[in-house]
Amino acid sequence: MAYRDLRSYLAALEERGKLKRVRKEVDKDWEIAAVCRQLFYKIAPAKRPALMFERIKGFNIPLVAGVLGASREIYAIGLETDTVEGINRKWDQALEKPIPPRIVKSGPCKENILMGDKVDIRKLPVPIWTVGEDPGPFFTSPYVITKDPETGVRNVGTYRMEVKGPNKTGFLIGKVQDAAWHVKKNDDQNKPTPVAVVIGADPSIGYVSVSKMSETLDEFAVAGGLRGEPVELVPCETVPLEVPATAEIVLEGEIPANARELEGPFGEYTGYMGPAGQHPFFVIKCMTFRNNPIYQAFISQRPPSESSCIRGIGREWPLFKHLKYVLNLPVRGVRLKEAGGSGAYVVVSLKKQFEGQVKQTMYGIWSLRSGFGKITVVVDDDIDVWDDFAIDWALSWRVRPDRDVYIERDIQAVGLDPSQAPPSVPQHHPSRVVGSRVAIDATRKHEYPAISLPPKEHLDKVAAQWKEYGIED
Ligand SMILES: Cc1cc2nc3c(=O)[nH]c(=O)nc-3n(C[C@H](O)[C@H](O)[C@H](O)COP(=O)(O)O)c2cc1C
Structure with missing residues (x-):
């Protein structure tokens, strides 16, 4: 049965240990923001709860924060499911x-x-x-x-x-x-x-x-x-x-x-x-x-935040479907990295069929009105878009900068991008409307040497008998 309201949803979160009540009195004019920030610093996403501040100095209304997206796990509970x-x-x-x-x-x-x-x-x-x-x-x-x-x-x-x-x-x-x-x-x-x-x-x-x-x-x-x-x-x-x-x-x-x-x-x-x-x-x-009544706030500001979590989830799947099913590109994975506020920095993996498809992919992303992908990285399908180290590895060894970096000038910018103009320039000023984007083709363009790792069967065998080596308790 669907959640009837915020209250029944909060009860479901609490039942799963995903809502913590803060009973200490807090000041809304400095303390709530700092507690929410520390929540993201101190607790890894899988364990991170949403918060209910029950006692706010000078107010008799409680505040909840993080309830839609302190983590992907919480987002899933919000939709009554448990996986991406x-x-x-x-x-x-x-x-x-x-x-x-x-x-x-x-x-x-x-x-x-x-x-x-x-x-x-x-x-x-x-x-x-x-x-x-x-x-x-x-x-x-x-x-x-x-x-x-x-x-x-x-x-x-x-x-x-x-x-x-x-x-x-x-x-x-x-x-x-x-x-x-x-x-x-x-x-x-x-x-x-x-x-x-x-x-x-x-x-x-x-x-x-x-x-x-x-x-x-x-x-x-x-x-x-x-x-x-x-x-x-x-x-x-x-x-x-x-x-x-x-x-x-x-x-x-x-x-x-x-x-x-x-x-x-x-x-x-x-x-x-x-x-x-x-x-x-x-x-x-x-x-x-x-x-x-219960007051609800989204935790935003510098990513990672509730804002970057809920933006990312709501956007990745439509972007993936657009590239794969509308443009028929052989896309395997799409990630809007949270550091870019789930918009500025896109990583796409591709089972590339022929040269030129990387450019089609980047223009496919850039043509959307949402302004995604100021930084767009395209990798091969052996790179997991959720593995930062693997992305950096591809960027390090599958890119020849003079050939594989494309810059598109005079294209829609994100008005809040601080690289567009100094703070004194107002939000909708023309200098904030048009900017540029870069795509890095981090796919292999020719045959590559073998990867310098032990054979997979050796790694699997060692993993299966890992305890026997006495390295970890
Ligand atoms: C926490 C949070 C705050 C947001 N604040 C703004 C905002 O101040 N102005 C804005 O234009 N979009 C803001 N957005 C993005 C919009 O909510 C989002 O683009 C949404 O799709 C807009 O609704 P619409 O597509 O129906 O216009 C925010 C998103 C989040 C998650």
Whole structure:
């Protein structure tokens, strides 16, 4: 049975030892970020739990972090499976057979309704993430719901929100994002964009919120496909939008037409501060929430992080399918390395059939609008894309730099890439729009000598009788 809400999912995580409760009182303005960072430094992914901070100084709402992606194991539990293959199957099923949401009259998210002046988002324990650099607290896990004003198709996306007052936040919505188009279409008609923001919901909604899919798909239907049951939606109180009935917290309001304000800077998924700039903002008219609501945050900033984990998983499989089944390239493995925020650095393994296929592969990756692969490495299929040492070995001995390195100039850049421009240059400045990419062909281009290792049968034999050598207890 699908998780009904964030709470039932947290119970499932706790049952598997994947949720730890922090009972010590913590300060949201410095301590939560530091604890989350140490969680990634101190605990290897396979053992790393998600966290619930139960006592936050000055607040009576607990905060959970890492619950969608402190590790790949946790992501799998979120999708009620236990392997990467299981995750991929769930995504296939969701995209092939989306299940439309069901509209219901009411739900737990309406247990408390605050209108107008009563709204005060400063009562939520929104942390400061990069202390001394961020201008204040930021929501990192908002599920931002908008509708295409022309087609009416719903979208859910995660775009950072800077707390700017009791009923106001900033937004950073990248130019390629679906919501950016909704705002633009409304701006062109000088109309405000209705927005609903969900904090805390069943995990399928978070996974679609951070994943790219066709703008013609209702992302709640994809979430339904992921969980195997329709998402129940309730109409908002003040805007013509619908939100999950079991959401923990909902903020309703609008982005005023053609209005911009200073937003940022913010410690970003690249591991550097993202620049401040003039951006749309969100005016909140109504806040609804469950009794004893739970606040959810994504752990982001310098990778590895929850952000790089969930981005990577949601993107690798679609990229693999695009290369293999749309472009018919003999691709064996695709990895978006977390150091590159699961986007900038791509490794692909190929059972190369003829010279030239490496270039087809690199252009196949570069042609996607998501801007993947500023650094693209293509290896042979004997190299495991998950083995860093093997990748470095291929780069060291299968590359002749004067022949095997391709640089593509004047191609779409990632605006938050700190190598594009200094911090004083705002986010959507032209110098951040166009950049360059490099591909390294680390495949063999001619016959290679034998590999200098003991024969496989000798290694297998020794492995089978390893204990007899008395080397390890
Ligand atoms: C933790 C986290 C924070 C993110 N913050 C932003 C953001 O501030 N702005 C943005 O444009 N994309 C951000 N993204 C990426 C988008 O959520 C992602 O591209 C998603 O596909 C956007 O939804 P859309 O495709 O429906 O537009 C973030 C992703 C994660 C995992």
